[in-house]
Amino acid sequence: MLEVVNLRWMHEAHVESAHPVYLLADDDDVIATYEPGGTEAMHSTRSKGGPRGRNLLPGTPHTGFAPGIWTGPGVVRLHRPGQEWSTWRWLDSRGEWSGTWYVNLEEHWLRTTSGFDTEDWILDVLVDDDLSWRYKDEDELAWAEAAGRFDGGQIERIWAASRAAIGALEARAWPFDADWSRWLPPVGLPVPHLQPGWDAPR
Numbered sequence: 305m306l307e308v309v310n311l312r313w314m315h316e317a318h319v320e321s322a323h324p325v326y327l328l329a330d331d332d333d334v335i336a337t338y339e340p341g342g343t344e345a346m347h348s349t350r351s352k353g354g355p356r357g358r359n360l361l362p363g364t365p366h367t368g369f370a371p372g373i374w375t376g377p378g379v380v381r382l383h384r385p386g387q388e389w390s391t392w393r394w395l396d397s398r399g400e401w402s403g404t405w406y407v408n409l410e411e412h413w414l415r416t417t418s419g420f421d422t423e424d425w426i427l428d429v430l431v432d433d434d435l436s437w438r439y440k441d442e443d444e445l446a447w448a449e450a451a452g453r454f455d456g457g458q459i460e461r462i463w464a465a466s467r468a469a470i471g472a473l474e475a476r477a478w479p480f481d482a483d484w485s486r487w488l489p490p491v492g493l494p495v496p497h498l499q500p501g502w503d504a505p506r
Contacts, residue, residue, distance in 0.1 A: 308496040309419030311337055311381070313410070317506045318366045320424065321347045323374070324496040325381070327419075328487070334479075335383045335413060335420065341397070342495050343374040346502065354447045359426065362453045369503065377402065378489065382479050383413050388425075388465035391479050399488050405431035405480070407469045409462055418501035425454075425462045435473055435480060439466070 306326040313320040323345040325337035346369040351361045376394065383390040389409045394402035407429035413420040426448055428440040449459050473480050 306338075306490075306493070308499060309337070310416070310499050310502045311339075311419055312416075312421045312502065313424045314421050314506055315348075315360050315423060316362070318350075319346070319348060319369070319503055319505075320360060321345055321372075322369075322498055322502040324498045324502075325419075326489075326493070326496055328380070332385065335385065337381045338378060338395075338489060339374055339381070340378040340489065340493065340495055341374060341376060344371050344495075344497070345374060346370070346498065347372050353451065355443045359444055359448060359453070362451055380487075381408075383420075383422075384478075386412050387468075388412055388461070389469045390422075393484060395489070401484050403433045407431060407437075407466075407473070409465050409469070416501070416504075418499045418504075421506060425465070427462055427466060429466060429469055429473075431473060431480075435476070437470060437473060 306328065308324055309327050310322055311325045312322045323339055324343060325339045328336040328338055348360065349367045349370050351364045352358055353361045377396040379392050379394050381390050381392050388411065389407050392406040392408060396402070409425040409427050411423040413422050426441055427445045429437050430440050431437045445462065448454050454462070
């Protein structure tokens with residue numbers, strides 16, 4: 305049976321969201337996880353703002369958590385240790401891969417006793433099957449800078465990470481050159497559940 309670990313997005317040392325995921329690989333080259341559709345995650349109830357009202361307001365108190373169901377297709381997330389992004393691709397109930405990819409810009413993953421921690425950097429890169437790409441949520445990143453979530457140095461770090469990820473994409477480097485059809489989840493794989501320690505502060 306595949307191991308279940310907690311994948312957590314942090315903000316100001318508190319949990320922003322915690323997802324139970326299956327650990328597919330964990331070595332010096334790649335950490336790979338799978339979150340099936342229907343998985344229940346926990347999300348911070350701290351105040352939110354921004355253009356679509358979904359980003360945590362800096363400096364607001366930790367207030368607790370509320371559950372949320374991952375309603376979309378299953379998602380595989382790949383992270384190469386030390387890189388400042390992860391690459392996501394979706395797998396539907398028929399076992400067919402989506403025609404799009406998602407590059408999530410974020411802090412490199414930190415190992416914990418129950419899984420991995422990262423911090424979402426808001427800006428993302430959407431990639432089509434022909435490897436054409438476009439940015440997503442530039443307006444939310446600008447709002448986060450104005451609100452004081454990120455300073456100028458952090459903003460430059462985020463854009464630098466985006467350029468590095470796009471460079472890998474345009475070079476057709478891993479994982480954009482991988483044979484994704486080599487892996488499908490085992491038949492009957494149950495929905496995972498959060499492991500103890502998911503709500504522990506960093």
